Amino acid sequence: MAIPTIPLRASSRKSREMCIVYGARRRPQDIWSIAMVLRPREEMATGEVAMTFTLGEKLLAGSILLGSFAAAIMPAAAQEKAIPDFSSNNVGWVALNGNGPFFEAVPNEVPPVNQDPAHPFVPNGVGKQPTYRIADLSNPNLKPWVKEAMQKDNAEVLAGKVAFTWNSSCMPGGVPGFMGSGGPNPTYFLQTPEEVWIIHSEEIRRIYMDVPHSTNLKPSWYGESVGHYEGDTLVIDTIGLNDRLPVDVYRTPHTDKLHVVERWKVVDDAKMLQVIFTVTDPDTFYQPWTGMRRYRRVGREISEDICAENNQHLFDYHIPVAEKADF
Numbered sequence: 001m002a003i004p005t006i007p008l009r010a011s012s013r014k015s016r017e018m019c020i021v022y023g024a025r026r027r028p029q030d031i032w033s034i035a036m037v038l039r040p041r042e043e044m045a046t047g048e049v050a051m052t053f054t055l056g057e058k059l060l061a062g063s064i065l066l067g068s069f070a071a072a073i074m075p076a077a078a079q080e081k082a083i084p085d086f087s088s089n090n091v092g093w094v095a096l097n098g099n100g101p102f103f104e105a106v107p108n109e110v111p112p113v114n115q116d117p118a119h120p121f122v123p124n125g126v127g128k129q130p131t132y133r134i135a136d137l138s139n140p141n142l143k144p145w146v147k148e149a150m151q152k153d154n155a156e157v158l159a160g161k162v163a164f165t166w167n168s169s170c171m172p173g174g175v176p177g178f179m180g181s182g183g184p185n186p187t188y189f190l191q192t193p194e195e196v197w198i199i200h201s202e203e204i205r206r207i208y209m210d211v212p213h214s215t216n217l218k219p220s221w222y223g224e225s226v227g228h229y230e231g232d233t234l235v236i237d238t239i240g241l242n243d244r245l246p247v248d249v250y251r252t253p254h255t256d257k258l259h260v261v262e263r264w265k266v267v268d269d270a271k272m273l274q275v276i277f278t279v280t281d282p283d284t285f286y287q288p289w290t291g292m293r294r295y296r297r298v299g300r301e302i303s304e305d306i307c308a309e310n311n312q313h314l315f316d317y318h319i320p321v322a323e324k325a326d327f
Contacts, residue, residue: 092186
């Protein structure tokens, strides 16, 4: 069976390239080889590059480099100005919402799409027949073409069609869909001065710190994310997203004009992590809308998840297989 590869970002940021290769397993590499995971592509040998390191190796590389960065690269002034710590002591963050992953509304802001009250959502494990998400199309922020597409999708799901969920087909979640991931698996952060990685199960986002966006971006699964710290908050700005994925668990479509700004912050005496994000797409929504997710702190060692193994029957959807790199 072909091993699917999923590109994580566009090529324009220093020509870096990264693929998740599901199903790949290998022996631990020496420190130099592992550290290559975080190096720009032009510093490596020429030719196509597809990283096949396990998640444990990536984190080992991050730990090695993080220690070096802290001691040798970060200037004294930067060390004095503390940044928010999302990653030390093996900390992970488990998303809340006992009835499944969805985006909460933020007071005084335009809300995200929510469940149709005529079709209440029933999650797994409550002693009743689980249901799929059905979008509330009375939301006045949806443009006509969006409502038409979602109305057709709702009708098909209510008639018995299996609703699309990206993680069931081993697809990346995109942005902000990445934050709609639920279940018991924690989300982890790897923080260095140049990059922040956000890891959930087999998905990895890369945020490039203190740099502007590239020009002439080719749309990709995760687009291009650049970030900076504002006091105790990590701010991430993402553009360059393709339109192959919905923005939420209600399967809301979007265009390649999608623009997402996230603000991650530790709250409640460091027991909780909160992200508030604003979504703008003038061809899809009349106004920008804002959502929120909260995560509970857990001390749990990261484990490697490989989505494609044993997923042989995926109904109407299929595991994506990249015949060539997207960038």
